[in-house]
Amino acid sequence: MSQLPISSSISSISSPPQRLVIASRESRLAMWQAEHVRDCLKKHYPECDVQILGMTTRGDQILDKALSKVGGKGLFVKELETALEDGRADLAVHSLKDVPMVMPQGFDLSCVMAREDARDAFVSNDYASLEDLPQGAIVGTSSLRRESVLRAQFPHLEIHPLRGNLDTRMGKLDRGEYQAIILAAAGLKRLGLEARIRALLPIDPYTPAAGQGALGIETLSKHPNIKEWLAPLSNLPTLYAVTAERMVSRQLGGSCEVPLAAYAVWSEDQMQIRSFVASVDGKAICLASAQGSVRSLAEAEALGLAVAQDLILQGAASLLPNGLPQ
Incomplete structure (x- = not known):
């Protein structure tokens, strides 16, 4: 991962942007994220005309199959990348956990913004916690x-697939199709739905996915000026944390087909990271954690690599459907 700009100021940029177009999915949460980026850009560049190009992706259209069966999380970003390539947009805003661990040639992850709560949330209309669910209760994820x-x-529970944007998933819960659902807390909080959260699940054992709760901004590599304009939006603690997390996932071929978690926290030059790879049935798991001094992206990657190597030594490859990536 190449070095990202950490801080900048309008005075250091010779020519502030005059117009920027943000490509975004059209779900309510995705539009909130794009509007948040727009408002941040307007704060730093008040004269800039910032517009949002709403788009529907393949991931939004295919709702009757699990992501692991139809191409993975990359289905949420391809159309947005096409808009960047053909000049309809200058930047694309993503939930970082949806961004493939290896960026396509010609594209950069140019900015990582401050992270919202990375934990998973238990949502139910009738039960206060997972422990309260009765035998055979249906949980969606x-x-x-x-x-x-x-x-x-909870081997006594029924775990059923749950697709669709956040509002679609909540609607399925409210119609009684599920007794409970598990969602990322960040999306609920961003949309003002925090009151629907009955419980926040602890990091141990419910370790989040790499990048969960963080926003990433993608641009074309051939437009370094756009990356420079985005520099004031970057958040250093989040950047270091997700750099380590994404290194773990990259080493283990992280995708929708792999039950893989990676979560790091960085503060005052110290990082703690926890990760696991498991079988889907939960009967086998490799768990690793590490902590150490991190003062650069290279050191963040190194700590993530150490955790990945620990998992591999424990036999994580046997839990990956396609083995270790080449």
């Missing part, structure tokens, strides 16, 4: 990572 932990912790 879109994540193999969550499914593996739930099956290990």
Whole structure:
């Protein structure tokens, strides 16, 4: 991962932007994220005309199959990348956990913004916690990572797939199709739905996915000026943390087909990171953690690499559907 700009100021930029177009999915949460980026850009560049190009992606259209069966999280970003390539947009805003661990040639992850709560949230209309759910209760989740932990912790529950944007998932819960659902807390909080959270799940054992709760901004490599303009929006603690997390996931071929978690926290030059790889049924798990001094992106990657190597030594490759990436 190349060095990202950490801080900048308008005075250091010779020519502030006059117009920027943000490509975004059209779901309510994605539009909130794009509007948040727009407002941040307007704060730093008040004269800039910032517009949002709403788009529907393949990931939004295919709702009857699990992501692991239809191409993974990259389905949420391809159309946005096409808009960058053909000049309809200058930058694309993503939930960072949806961004592939290896960026396509010609594209950069140019900015990582401050992270919202990275934890998973338990949402139910009738029960206060996972522990309160009765035998055979149906719990919905879109994540193999969550499914593996739930099956290990609560083998008496029925874990069913749950696709769609946040409002669609909440609607399925409210119609009684599920007794509970597990969602990322960040999306609920960003949309003002924090009151729907009955419980926030602890990092141990419900370790988040790499990048969960963080926003990433993608640009074309051939437009370094746009990356420079985005520099004031970058958040150093989040950047270091997700750099380590994404290194773990990259080494283990992280995708929707792999029950893989990676979560790091960086503060005052110290980083702590926890990760696991599991079987979908929750019966096998490799768990690793590490802490150390991190003062650069290279050191963040090194700590993530050490955790990945620990998992591999424990036999994580046997839990990956396609083995270790080449």
